[in-house]
Amino acid sequence: MSNNSELLYGNTVVKKMSKNQKKGKPLPSKTIIFLRGMLFPVLLMAVWEAAGIYGFVSETLLPRPSEIFIAFIDLLTAGNLLYHFQVSFLRAIVGFLIGGSLGLLAGLAVGFSSKMEHTLDPTMQMLRTIPTLAVIPLFILWFGFGEVSKVLLIAKGAFFPLYVNAFLGIRSVDGKMFEVARILQFSKWKQITNLIIPSALPNILLGLRLALGAAWLALVAAELMGSSEGIGYLITDARQFSQTTVVFVGIIIFAVFGKVSDSFIRVFERRLLKWQDSFKG
């Protein structure tokens, strides 16, 4: 056969280029992407601050960002903000771990076995539609105002997103790839680790993100229903004394931490799913 294999075999690389690269522009750096993300909040805060300074809005209803910041520092140094945060964080994590892992396990079980699907899934779908807020009274009756009812409420929130997405992920494995696994004589274990889990992973990670968001939401609901510590308690307590700044501090902490935890999973996602070839905008 011919020696000039390069020509004969025509090796070409299909490098995925973003729109910017095609035009010859360099890719936006991390700082630029970060600045783009900051643009809107910073602008909003500037307008807000100015509105407060010129007296367009009431100080008690909408305190200026600088005042909120001062309140934040006060709470951090004099109050025990860190302690309250720790309490909330622990509740969220424990609830998320319990609900999330159970949801993942149930989703995998139902995904792998159609018998399990037939017996479990109808019930799950029914339970899924019950709003978290509707079960609060029941949880209080059963478990009181203590930690158990809060953690369970958070677990309930985290359970279903992972259940649904793990189930969906496993069921969307390409049947053609199963044929390949048969041809290559994969063991049952290899089939799970080399085929099913990797192809279900995008869905499972999405479920993880949604579950984390749901856990966070349930945490707020749980803490607002009555508690003596935690960020939610801080908010309800401040409301009674019309300390709007503290309410804002609480809300912002929820927002920032929610975003941080979501980004944390996104990092995993990017690392684990770097093989994906999808639209990047």
Added chain:
Amino acid sequence: MTLLTINELNKKFISKNGETQALKDIEMTVERGELITIIGPSGCGKSTLLKIIAGLDTEVSGTVTIDGQEVSGPSIDKGFIFQEPRLFPWHTVEKNIAANFSLKNKEVKAEVAALIKLVKLDGFSKSYPRELSGGMAQRAAIARALLRNPKVLLLDEPFGALDAFTRTHMQDALLNIWQENKTTMLFVTHDLDEAIYLGNKVVIMNARPGSIQKVVDINLPYPRKKTDNAFQSYRQQILHEFEKTEQANQPLQAVIGGRPL
């Protein structure tokens, strides 16, 4: 030496509309080291035949034996190349070829490296499938099958989805691999030129019911030239066979009412 024997193979598909005879009385023997191409109109059961040999379809009557052993299911001594490469998108080329074997094993690693060289993918071992062109991905799939040292490599229209240039490259690449590795191959295609270019024998199949009409030995040295007179006369001969079956099928088609098989 005979490697593969097919004896009185019959295959029926049963559906709501009744029975369809997909394959009827298939008899075939393949010698070690042969490259046999199977050609026929769509619906003649050539892909079904290949799947039965691979052990992917076992609901048949008759026997397929490889090296004296009856085929009862898929196994790694029967390599299979699908029309699409079917690589695992989450694995690199290297890991795709190794698949269920561990690359930590030095022997596996060395063999994978040798195969990557053989299929001319040097430098792409760490690439993901999305970074490869269609032809490259198909070559990776061939390497994956070859790593298992199959007794027979079954190819189901592997180059059907490729453009004409890449297809020619791939045909030469396959011949190169065949000559270096001496792997027995069964190659299903619907492309007449491809069948004559590659095969030392061309099996002509016939539809309704799927059966072997004729086996033509191609006595041309490799590499072959598609424009040669000898090549063209084989082409005429095989085309003539198809014409004969078409004429024979016409009254039958009228009876069936053009029902696709």
